[in-house]
Amino acid sequence: MKTDCKLDRLDLRILIELQRRGRMTNVELADAVGLSASPCLTRVKRLEEAGFIAGYGALIRIEKLGDFQVVFTRITLANHRREDFVRFIEAVRDVDEIMECHHATGGYDFLLKFVTRNVSHYQSLMEGLLERNIGIEQYFSCVVIHSPVMRHPNLLETLVAAG
Known part of the structure; x- marks a missing residue:
């Protein structure tokens, strides 16, 4: 796994969108971040290889x-x-x-x-x-008796905006 990958604003937007909607197609993702499909897929693969994207899965209640x-x-x-x-x-x-x-x-x-x-x-x-x-x-x-507030860790946009 490569770890020398530097993130730019498009990489961060890709991560934010995937965190929000991990099941979106590459075409939908590319459209959401303002890229064409091929460069978007290349960036996603690079983010996966560098370990920024650990995996994809369903959040089960x-x-x-x-x-x-x-x-x-x-x-x-x-x-x-x-x-x-x-x-x-x-x-x-x-x-x-x-x-x-x-x-x-x-x-x-x-x-x-x-x-x-x-x-x-x-x-x-x-x-x-x-x-x-x-x-x-x-x-x-x-x-735990009751959990009135539970959030999934979709804070990337907030954390990046604060930095």
Whole structure:
């Protein structure tokens, strides 16, 4: 993957449009950003190869499928050597129910977001992580009751305008 790609205003407009409507055709995208189809496709391929576009997918509203439990978990590790962090991260990468893992500040080391069938399922996952001896000293669970504001990370236009 090439990472030496420099973005210009057209590249940013392409990323913004794809973030808004990832299913648009290349012709629609080209029209939206003011390019012809061939140069637009070339730019999209370059952005993909450079890693700016990580993939394409559908945003699924899992609450429509049934009741699920979202749990945020703050984790503190017993030791803070580089290898302790690496061991922990490698272990949680294998847990499908962990949607996000953030190395954070604020009195703990990691913030994880789980999506599970229920609280019992979450608890069994945590017990499994503790049994794996991956350095967890303590953890605190925040069970989500309701999520009145949820946004998809379509902030690129706002972030670029602020910079």
